[in-house]
Amino acid sequence: MLNLLEKVLYQSRPCFSRQAAFFWFLIVMVGFLVRLDHQGVSSFVRWLFLDPACYDPLLHFFRTSSWSIGGLVSRWVTIALNHYPVIEFNDRILLVGDGIKVCKEARRMPAVKRLHQDSDNSGKGEYIYGHHFGYVGLLVGYLAKAFCLPLHGELHEGVGVVRPAQGIGHKPPTIVTRMAHLVLQTAVQSGRLCYVALDAYFAVGPTFLIFSAAVNEKREQWVHVITRAKDNYVAYLDREFSPQKFHEDNKVKLTEYFGFPEFFEQVTLDLYGHARTIEYFCIDLIWKPINDYVRFVCVRDGEGTYVLMSSDIHLSPLEIIKIYSYRAKIEVMFLFLKHLIGGFCYRFWTKSLSKLKRKREAQIDQSTLSNSALARMDTTVEAIERFVNLAGIALGLLQYLALKQASGIWASYTGWLRTYSSQFPSEQVVQRALQAEFFSPSEKVPISATLRLIRDRARKSRPESSPPAQPDP
Numbered sequence: 001m002l003n004l005l006e007k008v009l010y011q012s013r014p015c016f017s018r019q020a021a022f023f024w025f026l027i028v029m030v031g032f033l034v035r036l037d038h039q040g041v042s043s044f045v046r047w048l049f050l051d052p053a054c055y056d057p058l059l060h061f062f063r064t065s066s067w068s069i070g071g072l073v074s075r076w077v078t079i080a081l082n083h084y085p086v087i088e089f090n091d092r093i094l095l096v097g098d099g100i101k102v103c104k105e106a107r108r109m110p111a112v113k114r115l116h117q118d119s120d121n122s123g124k125g126e127y128i129y130g131h132h133f134g135y136v137g138l139l140v141g142y143l144a145k146a147f148c149l150p151l152h153g154e155l156h157e158g159v160g161v162v163r164p165a166q167g168i169g170h171k172p173p174t175i176v177t178r179m180a181h182l183v184l185q186t187a188v189q190s191g192r193l194c195y196v197a198l199d200a201y202f203a204v205g206p207t208f209l210i211f212s213a214a215v216n217e218k219r220e221q222w223v224h225v226i227t228r229a230k231d232n233y234v235a236y237l238d239r240e241f242s243p244q245k246f247h248e249d250n251k252v253k254l255t256e257y258f259g260f261p262e263f264f265e266q267v268t269l270d271l272y273g274h275a276r277t278i279e280y281f282c283i284d285l286i287w288k289p290i291n292d293y294v295r296f297v298c299v300r301d302g303e304g305t306y307v308l309m310s311s312d313i314h315l316s317p318l319e320i321i322k323i324y325s326y327r328a329k330i331e332v333m334f335l336f337l338k339h340l341i342g343g344f345c346y347r348f349w350t351k352s353l354s355k356l357k358r359k360r361e362a363q364i365d366q367s368t369l370s371n372s373a374l375a376r377m378d379t380t381v382e383a384i385e386r387f388v389n390l391a392g393i394a395l396g397l398l399q400y401l402a403l404k405q406a407s408g409i410w411a412s413y414t415g416w417l418r419t420y421s422s423q424f425p426s427e428q429v430v431q432r433a434l435q436a437e438f439f440s441p442s443e444k445v446p447i448s449a450t451l452r453l454i455r456d457r458a459r460k461s462r463p464e465s466s467p468p469a470q471p472d473p
Contacts, residue, residue, distance in 0.1 A: 032342075049459055101128065414436065
């Protein structure tokens, strides 16, 4: 399995201007895959059995100028389209976007903010100090087993000083506009027309306007968005005899359609891994925030009801429902990225920032920083995003093995599962099989160039900082 992953990773060689940086990239990727704890960069040294002198070069790797996250992500998008089975709808690939908030207690770490959490989980606080990431993934696999492949993640709050220009209409950037630009950037890097599934938070005018303004050389819209409408949304009928375009007599509250069951059609679809019988009603209405048509699909799923929105008015309502059902895949991706890979367990900070005070309104005033301090903060932000994106690539490699080497992984997996939900293993099963291969006796591990790099940097003896051995009683 390590040899197969090495063939994929070596396609990223042009992204690194120095060979040494590429070698550390290979070592870090293996470290993400096989480490048994998530305690920052030191875990790479610990579980790859590297010499302690490798710790400082590993830290430097995340801040070096010999590679950029933009170039690596662009290359990773190309690799994904060439090597993964991509699920398509109407010859468009499906991107999935969402945000995640992670706790950070570091007081000299840039972009740490006081964040509000909307959650029904009583174990989560209403407010946390931490980072807010936006992430875009690609739907890969098969209809029976699909994965959200991590493509590109970036900080979306607390970075206004180093990334000021991502708004719309001369307005300051927001979480919504940053996510829309991230999706659009990923679509252009792929060179493919896309759909994107977003949750109700992004069902606002700027999202639709940014996507509608971006077209390719054939005047085709790069990205069409499918999202969920908020409960209080209204739209307008287009009546020729109406004196005004947005007259009150033409206003329709979308949730009121659920009071007319005769409008709905019944159909059975495979949603969320199960066959479900739903009822739906589709109508094209003018939505005032964009002054254009939007396709609305009212769905009754058992006792639950919701309204979907699509900027593509030619997309069938059943495909809209199916596409939005895959939005939940990014939640699974976040779960594995956070807990299985440890993609958010980084500790990059800078002395150029004053300590963050734990008060309600207290935040680091980044506008008063000197140019050199801003440069160091920008480098630290870059290191944080490099760590997170490399972790995303590592998770994508586990998904690659699950799709390409399913039978071999099940044959080498020595654990026990009470139920097998699919013929394709999960990312966790793949990681366990990969760890078993890596930590097996050296004579049983197939020799590869990456393993030779790791062994060349292996610790030769017990580190001096380790506790002395206790004498026998």
